[in-house]
Amino acid sequence: MRCVSVLLGLALSPPFLFPAEAPHVFTPAQKNYWFFQPVKKSPVPAVRNKAWVKTPIDAFILAKLEENKLQPNSRADKLTLLRRVTVDMTGLPPTQEEIQQFLSDYSPNAWEKVVDRLLASPAYGERWGRHWLDVARYADSNGFKADETRPNVWRYRDYVIKAFNDDKPYDRFVKEQIAGDELYPGNTEALTAMGFNRHWIDETNAPDLFERRHQTLDDMTTVTGVAFLGMTFGCAKCHDHKFDPILTKDYYRLQSFFANTAFGDGPLPLSDPEDKRKYEEQYSAWDAKTKDIRAEMEKIMAPILEDRKKHSATVMTDEVQAVVAKDAAQRTPLEQQVYHIAETRFGGLGDPVKALKGDNAKRYAELKAQLATFDYIKPAPLPEGQFMTDLNATAPPTYILRGGSRFAPGDEVQPGFLSILDRSDAKITPPQGVNSTGRRSSLAAWLTDPSNPLPVRVMVNRIWHYHFGRGIVATPGDFGRMGAKPTHPELLDYLANYFVDNGWSIKKVHRLILLSNAYQEASDYQPKIAEADPDNKLLWRYPRRRMEAEAVRDSMLATAGLLNPQPGGPGVYPPVPPGLITELSATAVAGGWRTEKDPAQSDRRSVYIFVRRNLPYPLLQEFDTANTFESCDYRKNTVTAPQSLDLLNNELVLDWARSLAGRVFNDSGLKPEAQVDRAFHLAYGRGASAEEQKIAEDFLAKQMPIMAQRLAGDDKSKPPLPANLPAGTDPARAAAFVDLCHMLLDSNEFLYIN
């Protein structure tokens, strides 16, 4: 930041210090960098072991292995595979019925049937939509001190889930999120999609609204660069990128597409034309009848609002106050932007009606009563969304900012793409019938142009990354020189072509991957092969890994038989550990955490848990959920004591164990062996071995006397017992069994995907 203040001084004489630059000369190495080359039509390589090739993917994987004289692992057993693919595709373990069905299905297309069933499951969107929400830095609150709730932003989350379930073509998905407002005016889904760039962290209390806008633009530029282009544009904010050919100029050219963006929060159009027609008819009837009443009300209120506006502005900088004081017609496009943000803060100081005095107050109340008499013809309010749109058709100029500081503007730039790919300014066509610049439509077209080699590779790599825990490029947000090199560049291009050729269908890419032998390899370790390829870069085995945060919680709920599959709607607030809320005075002001009264709501899928930036849900955060302050490319994977404390001591987890024990007793009756076997079935999808039966019975034998003692004690020390135990159940055994189930949920076999 200090360099900024130095630059402040330098900025006094920009022409001297920053003469107009000659066009940047890129080196041949930069121009030849693989990522900037067109996506190649990679021929499927020839391999010796042709029998192993189930889909073309296998040929690419096997060719490399054979080249290195390595063997892929054999196919994993059916149960492992079913668990792997079910968690991968839905974030949930397979049900007992699904296991039964697959294990007893010996038809040649048994696996294909499973894959197709999972691709059609609504749980798929909840799983893969969450992956996209990571990329989109999704949150239900503003961040910063106040961290106010964004009450309608969840509609974007539901949009994403639905888009994945509908297999919305990815090019359309991108277009809707970048320029849905311009390209598909009046389309509810497309406008909801514009929530993508509404997830910036926002300091609503900032006195300098020029700076606040500036930071918002930086957020959109950086996220767009990482999410769609796989390039760390953020590095080029202050200087040309040091490793990749991203000029500072390119950073601001990209930013310029967003230069006129503003809060577009408001009602969403009705998607059904008949509903829409009805609504408009009703509304205009109400509007006509109440026009005069409302005009008079507004006239009475105007001075109060004007007064408040002045008062609200006093906490803002002098520069902003001058903008607020200015006549609307005199404001420059940039000032209009700032005024637009300032307006969101005019509403403070409580109900303005209470500020009315004497006759005004009386008359206002009369008018209000009159207005209410027309409520019966007023249509129900439209659903509201939170999204980003352009403020109007004229964008403020964008300058190259030296050192990233808005106080040090250099040359003005026009919207444009990466100079190394295309130096010219982007062609902008203002859209018909929409008060918008048309800039983002141009960006969306470039991001979905099949001849643009960047976005398509980035997306297929993301898909691969989530399936295998590591992308073909291991850094999904950085395809530049500082990122990882592709392990299978030809395969990446093959997938990219396949994706475009198949109508940008994400599900078709899933299918190609899931049906491959590469996906079905066992995770077994082979010491000899590991010597040659310790990182498994060539994919000689399937990489074992812990489930992600949401899958951990959702799998536990599902195994306990408690998971509430209700989809969509505003975020829910499951209980948090004691001691957390009481100290959150500041966030409490902004709505805090209103723990659900209905346990069924607490037991919804994790993707529906309210995402408060300053209070990430503890269990999810401990298991490395996405950082919501920036686009999240991949989840970290840590092993920590707080995770274990949570799984051991959290009363919720214990309650899930109690519920699981109840399932076991209800299913298996009183026979001890059958009980243990059932518990293993429910937790792991398989029965207990003789050795495990013994481990379990030894444990129960030690635990039962302790439980018997606790059961005989006072109410406070009584252990939790499953509800509705079958008659004749020994309560001490049932209580000990809760502990057994608890440990199964906490165990590695439960938490890891093989």
Next chain:
Amino acid sequence: MLDKLKHHWNVTNRREFFTQAGSGLAAIALAAMLDQDGYAASVDPLAPKKPHVTPRAKSIIWCFMEGAPSHVDLFDPKPALEKYSGQPVPPSYHPETLQSAFGTTHNGLYPTRHKFKQYGESGLWVSDWLPNIAEHMDEIAVLRSCTADGVNHVGAVCQMNTGEILAGRPSMGAWVTYGLGSANQNLPTFVVMQDDKEILGGVQNYSSGFLPATYQGTLFRKGDTPILNLRPPTGMTDAQERNKLEFLQAINDRFGRDKQDDTELDARTRSYELAYRMQSSAPEAVDLSSESEATKKLYGLDDPATSVYGTNLLMARRLVERGVRFVECYSGSGSRWDAHSSLEANHTENCKSADKPVAGLLTDLKARGMLKDTLVVWGGEFGRTPFVQGSPNDEKAGRDHNPWGFTIWMAGGGVKGGQAIGTTDEIGLRAVDEPHHVHDIHASILYLLGLDHLRTTYMHNGRAERPTGTAGALIDKLWA
């Protein structure tokens, strides 16, 4: 320039790759490499790591006066304010270039109402608001020329913790945990305590940012359960819990029998043991019943005015004794030091609540021989303006925010006491001699703890990120 270059270097090292790669798979591969580097061959991200330079301090206790104490009323006497009393800031100070939080730059200058005196052999000046800390001036290095970027609290508190006004970067405690690992895994390595409301900005101030979540600070809750989920479920006995953990170990061992290569599985089994030990060691660490009455009195636990902050600082000493590296204790958390109005009442109350506990901490650390390797830092997120906010003549007079020049002090942990470093101008408005930005303070604190801020890097989005962004210079005078 070196700074600039370092900012871009791909200085990723094996240890760092290891932490980022994360997966059990990468872990095995790296175990061998780590051995070569002399690092523990485990997947444990908290394993102790080799410092870059010989540490002068093992631990740090940061006494964070949240809301910003007024340097011109506490450690940085400005007699010239008497001369200019009531007059606007002279044009030679260019007040027109300042954007104050509440637009107060046109207000009259406001001399302190407090008496300054020189203390100790060093003769450093302290006002009568802090009589107890004053007795330790020969241990203290007063940095009078600090600067920060944020005019607002949320940004400035965030910067004092993370280096940046915008939330999202790792806090210093997270960097230290990442860089040095843990000295006692039965306790968190980075602990935060607040005395009142939530710190402005909350978790962003002790978050691990883009570092793995393992490195984030743990907010200690009040009472005997300082850590979330620390207490076993109601009624659970120790024997019952031991049985459960043995059962878990047995089924994990069986599962892992043919997966010996995967050290992460073993690490997870061990993490339950660690959690179990934390259940007893954390409450023990915050249990003050074994402390003598004299010690409690030293921290002001016998007086309601000082007992809240005193309790936190005494717990901080106990934590540091047990190997916790980074303890941050907020005084007036939720911005209570923020004296826009009624400076007199505000600072009288806040100084009273923190002065004796902080002095007690210094005395106690010294008596136990711990001061030499425990760095104590005192300060807020910025200082306060020499010009008044409100009318100078009534009790409501206050001061606005001042990030352009303010005081922070350090003691112990290899710091040379009894010196003042840098100066502000004649009116205490801006740092003039040897100005030190927050980044310099961070670089120096890390150095005292054994970390070179240029070599403490983590690859994030293609850039070797470090705690001081693109800046930071050591304040050598602190230890030279």
